[in-house]
Amino acid sequence: MAAMEVPRDLNAVLDAAWEAARKVPGYLMENEARLLGTIAACAPGAGSIVEIGSFKGKSTVMLATVAAHYGLGKIVAIDPHNSPELLDLKANPEASTFQDFLNHIEAAGVAEHVEVHRAYSRDVSSDWDRPIRFLWIDGDHTYEGAKTDFDGFFPHVVAGGVVALHDALNVFSGPIRVFVEDMLRSEHFGAAGFVHSIAWSQYRPEDGKTFEEQRARLERVAAPLIPIVREDKPLHGLKKIHFKLKRSRVPRAAVDPSKWLSLLERVQG
């Protein structure tokens, strides 16, 4: 499967996109945002970019700025905007992030490049029928939540497309378990990695098996985190030290766009 080329102006576009996104309050580091922009610009295949969990629009602005520049279509941004807490999803209209979200995408000049769904992911996935090139999961971080997001949209991801989950290396049960169980242990996925707390892998239904060793290496260091974060509760004392020690074995350095694309090409060894 041939990967796309890195556009010559990508680094400048990522700089501009981060300049816009960093002003938006939210949960995304610069190296994570640049990875999202790289995937949006470079992942092979054709289809939508779907974001589950927009909050106030930080990752939406990053992705939409890149998508607008390269004519990649609207970012599909899904969020009920009624649950300011990641693990306490009781509807709370008083705490809605919706107006902030709209203001931020407007201020960044990308509102027309965003398809807004004020909804839970399951209500959008239930009648979704479009191909997806990049599935970005940053919604409910419980296991049930992340698994619902993955199961609802993954059937629409095109060969060569990428799935990424946020907070896979933080203390949440969902993203790391879905990444290990549904992606690293699947012969249908190819290259995989972490950048800061984002876990990503490319869907390679035809030849994912050729990336088996690489996925297994990552699984060996990532899977031990699953039981430690199972309860979705903050860790203290020895448990916290134990988690950090295990997490330090996971490679998660930033990658520049050409290195990222070369990872998609690499097989065994």
Ligand SMILES: C[S@@+](CC[C@H](N)C(=O)[O-])C[C@H]1O[C@@H](n2cnc3c(N)ncnc32)[C@H](O)[C@@H]1O
């Ligand atoms: C960590 S925040 C997203 C951060 C955002 N991507 C950013 O860059 O700042 C998680 C968001 O997921 C949303 N959310 C929770 N459950 C959801 C679900 N089932 N479907 C879609 N969004 C959900 C919450 O409302 C919250 O705004």
